[in-house]
Amino acid sequence: MAHQTLIKDFEALLGAENVFSSEADRISYAYDAAVLQPVIPAFVVRPTTKELLGNCVKKLYDNGITMTVRGAGTNLSGGTIPDTSETVVVLTTALTKILEINADDLYAVVEPGVITAHFAAAVAQKNLFYPPDPGSQSVSTIGGNIAENAGGLRGLKYGVTKDYVMGVEFFDATGEIVKSGSRTVKCVTGYNLAGLMIQSEGTLGIFSEAVLKLVPPPKASKALMAVFADVQNAADAVAGIIAAHVVPCTLEFLDNNTIVRVDDFTRAGLPREAGAILLIELDGHPAQVADDAAAVEKVLQANHATAVHVPKDAEEKLKLWEARRLALPVLARCRPTTVLEDATVPRSQIPAMVKAVNDIAAKYKLDVGTFGHAGDGNLHPTFLCDRRDADEFKRVEEAIDEMFDTAIKLKGTLSGEHGIGTAKAKWMEKETSRGTILFSQRLRRALDPKGLLNPTKLVGI
Amino acid sequence: MAHQTLIKDFEALLGAENVFSSEADRISYAYDAAVLQPVIPAFVVRPTTKELLGNCVKKLYDNGITMTVRGAGTNLSGGTIPDTSETVVVLTTALTKILEINADDLYAVVEPGVITAHFAAAVAQKNLFYPPDPGSQSVSTIGGNIAENAGGLRGLKYGVTKDYVMGVEFFDATGEIVKSGSRTVKCVTGYNLAGLMIQSEGTLGIFSEAVLKLVPPPKASKALMAVFADVQNAADAVAGIIAAHVVPCTLEFLDNNTIVRVDDFTRAGLPREAGAILLIELDGHPAQVADDAAAVEKVLQANHATAVHVPKDAEEKLKLWEARRLALPVLARCRPTTVLEDATVPRSQIPAMVKAVNDIAAKYKLDVGTFGHAGDGNLHPTFLCDRRDADEFKRVEEAIDEMFDTAIKLKGTLSGEHGIGTAKAKWMEKETSRGTILFSQRLRRALDPKGLLNPTKLVGI
Numbered sequence: 001m002a003h004q005t006l007i008k009d010f011e012a013l014l015g016a017e018n019v020f021s022s023e024a025d026r027i028s029y030a031y032d033a034a035v036l037q038p039v040i041p042a043f044v045v046r047p048t049t050k051e052l053l054g055n056c057v058k059k060l061y062d063n064g065i066t067m068t069v070r071g072a073g074t075n076l077s078g079g080t081i082p083d084t085s086e087t088v089v090v091l092t093t094a095l096t097k098i099l100e101i102n103a104d105d106l107y108a109v110v111e112p113g114v115i116t117a118h119f120a121a122a123v124a125q126k127n128l129f130y131p132p133d134p135g136s137q138s139v140s141t142i143g144g145n146i147a148e149n150a151g152g153l154r155g156l157k158y159g160v161t162k163d164y165v166m167g168v169e170f171f172d173a174t175g176e177i178v179k180s181g182s183r184t185v186k187c188v189t190g191y192n193l194a195g196l197m198i199q200s201e202g203t204l205g206i207f208s209e210a211v212l213k214l215v216p217p218p219k220a221s222k223a224l225m226a227v228f229a230d231v232q233n234a235a236d237a238v239a240g241i242i243a244a245h246v247v248p249c250t251l252e253f254l255d256n257n258t259i260v261r262v263d264d265f266t267r268a269g270l271p272r273e274a275g276a277i278l279l280i281e282l283d284g285h286p287a288q289v290a291d292d293a294a295a296v297e298k299v300l301q302a303n304h305a306t307a308v309h310v311p312k313d314a315e316e317k318l319k320l321w322e323a324r325r326l327a328l329p330v331l332a333r334c335r336p337t338t339v340l341e342d343a344t345v346p347r348s349q350i351p352a353m354v355k356a357v358n359d360i361a362a363k364y365k366l367d368v369g370t371f372g373h374a375g376d377g378n379l380h381p382t383f384l385c386d387r388r389d390a391d392e393f394k395r396v397e398e399a400i401d402e403m404f405d406t407a408i409k410l411k412g413t414l415s416g417e418h419g420i421g422t423a424k425a426k427w428m429e430k431e432t433s434r435g436t437i438l439f440s441q442r443l444r445r446a447l448d449p450k451g452l453l454n455p456t457k458l459v460g461i
Numbered sequence: 462m463a464h465q466t467l468i469k470d471f472e473a474l475l476g477a478e479n480v481f482s483s484e485a486d487r488i489s490y491a492y493d494a495a496v497l498q499p500v501i502p503a504f505v506v507r508p509t510t511k512e513l514l515g516n517c518v519k520k521l522y523d524n525g526i527t528m529t530v531r532g533a534g535t536n537l538s539g540g541t542i543p544d545t546s547e548t549v550v551v552l553t554t555a556l557t558k559i560l561e562i563n564a565d566d567l568y569a570v571v572e573p574g575v576i577t578a579h580f581a582a583a584v585a586q587k588n589l590f591y592p593p594d595p596g597s598q599s600v601s602t603i604g605g606n607i608a609e610n611a612g613g614l615r616g617l618k619y620g621v622t623k624d625y626v627m628g629v630e631f632f633d634a635t636g637e638i639v640k641s642g643s644r645t646v647k648c649v650t651g652y653n654l655a656g657l658m659i660q661s662e663g664t665l666g667i668f669s670e671a672v673l674k675l676v677p678p679p680k681a682s683k684a685l686m687a688v689f690a691d692v693q694n695a696a697d698a699v700a701g702i703i704a705a706h707v708v709p710c711t712l713e714f715l716d717n718n719t720i721v722r723v724d725d726f727t728r729a730g731l732p733r734e735a736g737a738i739l740l741i742e743l744d745g746h747p748a749q750v751a752d753d754a755a756a757v758e759k760v761l762q763a764n765h766a767t768a769v770h771v772p773k774d775a776e777e778k779l780k781l782w783e784a785r786r787l788a789l790p791v792l793a794r795c796r797p798t799t800v801l802e803d804a805t806v807p808r809s810q811i812p813a814m815v816k817a818v819n820d821i822a823a824k825y826k827l828d829v830g831t832f833g834h835a836g837d838g839n840l841h842p843t844f845l846c847d848r849r850d851a852d853e854f855k856r857v858e859e860a861i862d863e864m865f866d867t868a869i870k871l872k873g874t875l876s877g878e879h880g881i882g883t884a885k886a887k888w889m890e891k892e893t894s895r896g897t898i899l900f901s902q903r904l905r906r907a908l909d910p911k912g913l914l915n916p917t918k919l920v921g922i
Contacts, residue, residue, distance in 0.1 A: 104704045104809035105838075127706075149649045160647055162656070163624070176896030184805045185837045186621055186877035188610045188660045189885075189892050190919065191901050195623070195656025199649045216706035243565050245588075245677035287748030344645045348565035376646045377566075416647035424650075431650050435637030439908065440652050446907030447900065458651065 003042050006063060010045050013059070014052055018094065020044040029070065029089045033136075034078040034423050035339050035387060041068065041082035046091040050111070050208045053095065057206055058175030060088055066452045069202045071113060071141030074134075075148050076340055077421030079201040083456045090206060092143045099209070101126050106214045107166055107183055112143025112207040116150075119212075129217040131158035134417075135328060143207045149199035151417030153324070156375035157249045157283070158215075160417065161198065167211035168194045172204070173448040183211055201419055202454040204447050218283035221249065222293050223317045226278045226300045227271045227307040231255055231358070234276035235351035237303035238374040241280075242347045244299055246292045250281040251375025253354075258327050258369040258382075265330045268323045271307070278374070279324050327371040328382065335367065335384040339396055343407035344378040344416030356406040357381045363402075364395040378416035404430070420458050428459065464503050467524060471506050474520070475513055479555065481505040490531065490550045494597075495539040495884050496800050496848065502529070502543035507552040511572070511669045514556065518667055519636030521549055527913045530663045532574060532602030535595075536609050537801060538882030540662040544917045551667060553604045560670070562587050567675045568627055568644055573604025573668040577611075580673075590678035592619035595878075596789060604668045610660035612878030614785070617836035618710045618744070621878065622659065625674045629655045631666035634909040644672055662880055663915040665908050679744035682710065683754050684778045687739040687761045688732045688768040692716055692819070695737035696812035698764035699835040702741075703808045705760055707753045711742040712836025714815075719788050719830040719843075726791045729784045732768070739835065740785050788832040789843065796828065796845040800857055804868035805839040805877030817867040818842045824863075825856040839877035865891070881919050889920065 003021075010019045020026065021043040030038035042065075047053040060067050066087045070080045082089060095111035098119060102108065103126050110119060116137040123130045133152035134140055140150065146168065151160045167181025180193035197204060228234040238251060254262070255276050263270040271277060278300075282292045300308055311317035332338040345353045354370065357379065361368035372380035381403065383396045404414055404427050414420070414427050429437050440459040445451070451461035464482075471480045481487065482504040491499035503526075508514040521528050527548045531541045543550055556572035559580060563569065564587050571580060577598040584591045594613035595601055601611065607629065612621045628642025641654035658665060689695040699712060715723070716737050724731040732738060739761075743753045761769055772778035793799040806814045815831065818840065822829035833841035842864065844857045865875055865888050875881070875888050890898050901920040906912070912922035 102807070102809075104700065105807040106703070107807070149653070151647050155647060162653070172896060172900050176899065177894050178896045178900045179893045180897065182805075182874040183807045183872045184839070184874050184877060185808070186612050186616060186805055186834075186839050187874040188878055188880050189875045190881060190889055190897065191904065192610070192623070192656055192660050193897070193900065195653055195659060198656060199653050216708065239565065242567070247677065285746050285749035285752065288746035291746065344643075344647050346563070346566040346568070346644045347646070348563075373647075378645070378647050411644045413643040413645050413648040414650045416645060417649055419649050420651060428651055432640045433638050435633065436639045436641065436651065436654070438637065439633050439639045439654065442907045443652065443904060446903045 007043055009059065013055055014045060014047055018046040018048060030082065032073040032078060032080040033076050034081070034421060035337055036078040036081055036422060039082045040085055041087045041089045042085060044089040044091060046094045048094040050095065053206065053208055054171050054175055054177065056090055057171045061174050061450065061452060064450055064452065066455055068454050069206045071144030072136065072139045074136035074140045075144065075419060075421065077419040077423040079148065079419055079421040079454065079457055081422070083454060092141060098122055101128070103128060105183065108212045108214055110142050110210055110212060112141060112210065114142045116140045116142060116145055123214055124217070127217065128214040130164065130212065130214055132161045132164055135325065142210060146198055146207060146210060147200060147202050148419045149417065151373065151376070151378065153250045153252060153373065155373055155378070156251050157247045164213045165194055165198055165210060166213050168197050168207055169209040170197060170205035170207045173450065173453050177208070178205060181211060199419065201421060201457050203444060203458050204453065220286040220289045221281055221283035222289050223311050223320055224280045224293065224296065225309040225320060226280065226305040227274045228276050228304065229274065229306055230304070231275040231354055232351055233304045234278055235354040235374070237278060237300055237305065238350045239348045240299040240303055241296055242375065244295050246295050248280050248292070248296070248375060249283040250279065252279040252324050253372060253374035253379065254279070254324065254327060255370045258331060258371045261334060261369065262323050262326055262330045266323055266326060268319055270323060279320060331369045331382050331384060335386055337385045337387040339383040339385065339400070341381050341400060341403065342378060342416045342418040343403055343412060343414060344376065345407055345410040345412030347375065347377040349410040349412065350374050350377055352410055353379060353407065357403060360399050360402050364399040366395055366399055376416065377412065422456055425458065425460065468504055470520065474516060475506060475508055479507040479509060491543065493534040493539060493541040494537050495542070495882060496798055497539040497542055497884060500543045501546055502548045502550045503546060505550040505552060507555050509555040511556065514667065514669055515632050515636055515638065517551055518632045522635050522911065522913060525911055525913070527916055529915050530667045532605030533597065533600045535597035535601045536605065536880060536882065538880040538884040540609065540880055540882040540915065540918055542883070544915065553602060559583055562589070564589060566644065569673045569675055571603050571671055571673060573602060573671065575603045577601045577603060577606055584675055588678065589675040591625065591673065591675055593622045593625055596786065603671060607659055607668060607671060608661060608663050609880045610878065612834065612839065614711045614713060614834065616834055616839070617712050618708045626655055626659055626671060627674050628672035629658050629668055630670040631658060631668045633666045634911065634914050638669070639666060642672060660880065662882060662918050664905060664919050665914065681747040681750045682742055682744035683750050684772050684781055685741045685754065685757065686770040686781060687741065687766040688735045689737050689765065690735065690767050691765070692736040692815060693812055694765045695739055696815040698739060698761055698766065699811045700809045701760040701764055702757055703836065705756050707756050709741050709753070709757070709836060710744040711740065713740040713785050713833065714835035714840065715785065715788060715832040716830060719792060719832045722795060722830060723784050723787055723791045727784055727787060729780055731784060740781060792830045792843045792845060796847055798846045798848040800844040800846065800861070802842050802861060802864060803839060803877045803879045804864055804873060804875060805837065806868055806871040806873030808836065808838040810871040810873065811835050811838055813871055814840060814868065818864060821860050821863050825860040827856055827860055837877065838873065883917055886919065886921065
């Protein structure tokens, strides 16, 4: 079927206001937050109900057209870049209903297009807590969070999106509805397809609903900022805190480059001379928080922290976390291209990884700002460069290669939370095995027989 | 290849002491803990290293022979009953090495045949904690726990086996090695195959290694036994505790039938007149435990508990939990056949489910003892019967049908922690959808093209 006929068909199905086919519209959906070549899709559809979402998938399947599902497009590995110029982008952004927040049973049921921060706020209003807080939470969608298994600042104590998905409902490539998981805290009925769908990057199905776990909110919390002259001391302190069996809610690291640039932008009064700072949040029962804070301060002193600041009120605390959340956007302003990595290592290896990142950046003469979820072993070395400078960009690529090799040598992983997409597919076999790639490809071909769901992503089709 | 030749081959590969082909041996592996027809396998192999395990799988694959992997055979849904008399049972019980317990990074690496309780004890020796504690932990293996996603008494606060699997390595049906997950707390490299393998019941691959998450142990704990004259009051108290945002480590329910029979056997001094008791354990920071205990006692009083006992020392506490752990074996002694179910509902529906179980048992004139993980919404109604009494067993089957219908109506699930196996396969579509079954079967056929891995289990091949 020619595109024009198909567009008319979709307009009839969804209403003309939910089909985008002008050039300007199509260009808007050609890229995501990854540094990769944009691909302009054929057109874009925005179903407004679950049933219409299913109809869209079925129609695209029947016509043999590739589809890239997209929430807010914040992902960092190219998972929402259309596969080809024939691809249709399926938006979930009109599926924004919170269907249920069950305070007695501590779960919620949502449509995939619900914005993470809106959902967290709705949950908080009922005096409950949805912990996953990816950096993009103010715009990212729950469907995207699940498809990428999004992390966030609270991963250390509370885990990542995966740990809050109790069940999913999705349309498979053929438009059939599949359900897995339950509103119960335990469910072993059939394969753990909900688990499989997490981090499947839009290649196995398109979510129509998710059941998410909620928890009672912590009764108290305390934030600390620890300042270090030496970056390695900060890294050692991270390993020390975990080894002391304290599990902070959040344990974030910012190196000097990041500190200076965030302070330039925010005038937040960050310690510009510091080699690194750690931002720590403890939460839980008030007595637990007090004990943990004492244990943490001891570790910080033992690792030569030059100062430990405790925000004096909620406003000052908010400012501190805002400074952390601004790390990426502020670094991104410095040069035309920002390459944000997320190689992750066991937490005790943070000192080795911090050293390796700095050595590699020096070797390849690159400007790097490193920040991230140190408590999870998950750093974000951010290379500031210009993609148009072929020599510099080649050095960035070589540096990343070397960084991944280091992460794997330290028994870590290519990607803690950003996904594989098209950006990291070539490294996958090195971390896993040939058998893993073959197994994954067989799985995928069986579940998407025509190869229509984001076919160039992950292990390919 | 004729069996005799193949047996010789395996004896050469594994040593004669690791191949079991006598009738007595084969009969020992014909059944598991489910009430289902035994099937005597062709023979049984016990590889002693990971490499030999891989060789076994490859040899069976090449010869087109079906294989049933087996740890301790404690599963309750028939997952370890051989498929046919041609099936070879692959034992993991010689793969018992704990390869690493990493106290700095809070993980362990184990072989699949490690016994759950041995592992938990080794971890405790390093002042760490592995929470999953299935009822069969003293004999069950970690490989079996993962294949069934085993639950246990601590599910309410700490989750189930799934929540502690960071990574797995396994041989697929063809004998290729597949790896998924990592020693890091976050990993999104490729499909979440570790998630898929959990609760896959030996149908997608055979584990060779697992990376398990450990946590710091709680600093304090407190146990309580609450006595209720009326079973519904006990059920209401369960829902009340969760609604009060207290998350006990354990929240167990025993009905009168179970109490009396356990007390007959143990002389533990249980309240034989009680309609039901709740056994509750709170753990965490000492101040948190004290606050939680006060909140729980308030809920218990509001729901007309006639007494609340606190064990006066560790020995008395141990006795209490022993009484709970004896519920199943004691009920099992009463009649020739014990049918233990695990339909699970959202926690607020526990009062409705307890009522339904008793109404159904009365309607079908059956002897039922109900106990279980009430805090998880996961009850174990246990029908005491005699399979040889065709009329009685038909009533049991009808009662179970009705119980599953009720669980699903209450937005629950067929199986909280025991699995589908062959026992519950016929009910799966009712809870999920036709699309779910088709999707699962396509997935399975692609990953096990010759249909050799436990082919009659779960959704079939």
